[in-house]
Amino acid sequence: MTTKEHDSSVYEQAQGSEQFQELKRRFRAWTFPMTAAFLTWYLLYVILSGWARDLMSVKVLGNINVALILGLLQFVSTFWIAWAYSRHAEKKLDPIADEIRHEAESRNA
Template structure:
C-alpha cells in the first residue's frame, strides 16, 4: 500500500540555477534515457502497426474482406487489434515507469526540492 510522504510545509522554492544544475545531473540524463528507451520503440511500433492497418484497408480490400468466421472478417479483427494494442501499450508504459522510472524520479525530485541527496 502506498503512503504519502509527510513533509513539514511546502517544499522550498527552487531557483533557476538549481533547475539548470538538475539538467546536468547524471541521474536526470539517465531518467531521460530510460523514458526514451520505452517511448521511441513503442511509438515507432504502434505507428508502423497503424500504418499497416490503413494501407491494408486501402490497398488490400480482398484480404481485409476475408471472412474468418460468421460475419467477422480480417479488417474487423485488425481494427479491434488496434484498440487492444493501445491498451497494451498503456499498461506496459505504466508498468515500465513504475519499475524503471518513478523511483529514480522521486529521488531526484527530493534532491532538488528538499536538498536530500539520496545517492
C-alpha cells in the first residue's frame, strides 16, 4: 500500500468512526440554529430599515435613533456569537477532535 493510499484509509476510518459522527452532530446542533437566528436578526434589521422607517427614525437619546442602536447591536451580536462559538468549540468539540487526531496519528505511525 502506498503512503497516499494509507493516508486516505486513515481519513476514511476517522470519518466512519462514532466519535467523528458525534463531532459533526455537536457542530451542527450549535452552528445551524445560531446561523438561522443570526440571519433572522439581520434580515429583521434590513426589513425594518426598508419598510419601517418611521420606527427606525425614532430618536432615543439626542441624535441617536433606533436604527443606529440596532445597527450597533448587529456588531455586538456578531462578536458575541464568535465568543460563544469559541467557548462551545473549546468545551464540546476540541476534546473529541483531539481524540480523533491522536487515533489517526497512532494509526499512521
